[in-house]
Amino acid sequence: MISSSPKSRENAWLWLYKIMSGLLIFFVLGLHFLVNHLVEKGGLLSYADVVHYYTNPIIPVIEVTFLVLAVSHSLIGIRSIVLDLNPSGKVLQFIDWCFIALGSAAIFYGIALVIIVVSRATGV
Amino acid sequence: MSSIRWKVTFIITRQRSKSKCYQQPFLLEVDPDEYILDCIERIWAFHDRSLTFRHACHHSTCGACGMRVNGVEKLTCITAIRSVTQDGGTVHIEPLRNFPVLSDLVVDMSTFFLRLEQVNAATVLPLQEACLPGEIKDQPVIESGQYERLVDCIECGLCISACPTALTSSSYQGPATLAAIQQGCQPGNQPFQILLADHEDGVWRCHSAYECSAVCPSNVDPAARIMNLRRRILTQHIRSLFSRQPEEAKNE
Amino acid sequence: MSNRPSPLHFWRWFDPRARQVGTWAFIINRITALGLTAYLFIHLIVLGQLALGPQYYDQFIAFAKLPVVKIGELAVLAAGIIHALNGIRVALTGLGFAVRWQKHMLYSLMCLAALGIFVVFVKLFLLD
Numbered sequence: 001m002i003s004s005s006p007k008s009r010e011n012a013w014l015w016l017y018k019i020m021s022g023l024l025i026f027f028v029l030g031l032h033f034l035v036n037h038l039v040e041k042g043g044l045l046s047y048a049d050v051v052h053y054y055t056n057p058i059i060p061v062i063e064v065t066f067l068v069l070a071v072s073h074s075l076i077g078i079r080s081i082v083l084d085l086n087p088s089g090k091v092l093q094f095i096d097w098c099f100i101a102l103g104s105a106a107i108f109y110g111i112a113l114v115i116i117v118v119s120r121a122t123g124v
Numbered sequence: 125m126s127s128i129r130w131k132v133t134f135i136i137t138r139q140r141s142k143s144k145c146y147q148q149p150f151l152l153e154v155d156p157d158e159y160i161l162d163c164i165e166r167i168w169a170f171h172d173r174s175l176t177f178r179h180a181c182h183h184s185t186c187g188a189c190g191m192r193v194n195g196v197e198k199l200t201c202i203t204a205i206r207s208v209t210q211d212g213g214t215v216h217i218e219p220l221r222n223f224p225v226l227s228d229l230v231v232d233m234s235t236f237f238l239r240l241e242q243v244n245a246a247t248v249l250p251l252q253e254a255c256l257p258g259e260i261k262d263q264p265v266i267e268s269g270q271y272e273r274l275v276d277c278i279e280c281g282l283c284i285s286a287c288p289t290a291l292t293s294s295s296y297q298g299p300a301t302l303a304a305i306q307q308g309c310q311p312g313n314q315p316f317q318i319l320l321a322d323h324e325d326g327v328w329r330c331h332s333a334y335e336c337s338a339v340c341p342s343n344v345d346p347a348a349r350i351m352n353l354r355r356r357i358l359t360q361h362i363r364s365l366f367s368r369q370p371e372e373a374k375n376e
Numbered sequence: 377m378s379n380r381p382s383p384l385h386f387w388r389w390f391d392p393r394a395r396q397v398g399t400w401a402f403i404i405n406r407i408t409a410l411g412l413t414a415y416l417f418i419h420l421i422v423l424g425q426l427a428l429g430p431q432y433y434d435q436f437i438a439f440a441k442l443p444v445v446k447i448g449e450l451a452v453l454a455a456g457i458i459h460a461l462n463g464i465r466v467a468l469t470g471l472g473f474a475v476r477w478q479k480h481m482l483y484s485l486m487c488l489a490a491l492g493i494f495v496v497f498v499k500l501f502l503l504d
Contacts, residue, residue, distance in 0.1 A: 219379060
């Protein structure tokens with residue numbers, strides 16, 4: 001009647017992380033939005049603007065934090081929706097690996113982008 | 125009883141086990157202050173003796189007569205005609221959702237009852253634990269023991285029918301079971317029920333739709349109990365991170 | 377139509393008929409979550425344009441000024457505001473606080489969201 005999954009206690013922390021990351025995203029997103037659209041006159045509307053913006057070292061830190069939080073929050077959330085569909089243990093394991101792969105890929109990709117832009121900012 | 129009579133059409137979802145369901149209309153003349161269950165009984169008595177439905181106490185204590193009336197989960201013994209339709213109107217009657225249909229309006233509640241049994245859901249509790257929400261727990265102490273009270277949950281299953289998680293997941297414990305765990309357990313007491321709650325099919329599967337509390341006819345407020353249980357479980361987890369005792373020993 | 381719990385019934389998650397306020401919040405949260413996740417990944421891919429160089433990025437910004445794209449942006453921002461504000465309610469009540477006021481919280485937060493969306497609309501379409 002109840003599925004005796006070996007990971008039965010893990011969900012408490014995942015849920016708590018989802019909540020905490022959600023609340024943090026609220027603030028970091030606000031920051032991200034402010035600096036991307038409101039600080040420069042009219043926002044970051046040209047390639048040159050973006051590169052200039054990344055010369056400030058705090059910016060990559062904020063952006064990467066935001067990336068990690070947003071990707072993890074959204075994928076854990078989608079996982080909850082998938083769990084509602086009652087997948088079997090094996091299917092769930094496979095889906096978990098897909099999420100981990102997708103999430104890691106997105107984060108590495110994002111960090112790579114940041115590095116490229118920062119290198120253009122400092123190199124140029 | 126007043127002498128007003130309304131003409132109301134009842135459209136009942138019929139189904140024999142394993143065959144397709146269909147809708148059957150019945151036109152009745154009813155007193156608007158009568159209850160839906162009275163009308164269903166009259167349909168059975170005078171129109172179609174093959175109609176199957178559950179009923180017992182007729183005063184919202186046994187939890188047998190739960191059905192969906194115009195899509196909303198209700199206890200039909202206390203749902204007046206007046207509250208769901210008008211003269212010349214239509215009332216759709218369907219069985220509770222998320223339970224297998226045995227026949228017509230009767231659903232298979234066995235898994236539900238077994239789950240409650242599994243968590244040793246209490247039927248009687250000391251008054252301190254069985255208050256209505258917001259009720260002051262300041263009761264006089266009597267020499268012969270404590271005042272006790274019947275627990276609010278009448279095991280009618282309306283909450284399961286309304287829950288969006290129970291809609292797609294048969295392994296979800298359900299609001300009634302989780303509420304029973306919250307009500308019957310004190311911190312450190314009955315740890316195995318907490319394990320059932322602290323599980324991906326337990327409290328963490330709830331998505332805060334609050335529909336269970338909205339349809340509960342008996343003041344159980346399962347949603348609030350689930351949230352309270354979450355807080356207790358999280359507090360326990362966080363405390364166990366900082367305490368040096370092993371987990372089993374923190375039952376104080 | 378089977379009455380048992382089944383993953384095939386998932387479309388009924390989004391059916392608000394005969395359901396109350398809390399379920400509407402659940403439906404809106406789920407829809408905005410799916411929409412925002414899709415947007416997140418699209419946004420990341422599009423940002424790859426940055427790495428290609430100035431001409432691609434500036435071209436993209438020109439494209440982003442089209443009205444169709446602006447409406448899409450409005451939708452995304454609206455979804456974000458709604459999901460964030462409702463998320464605060466879910467977080468608070470999920471930790472066991474203020475559960476009794478979940479309906480009131482929803483009403484007031486959605487009014488706030490409507491205000492926020494209006495501000496965004498003004499900024500996107502009426503100014504600039």
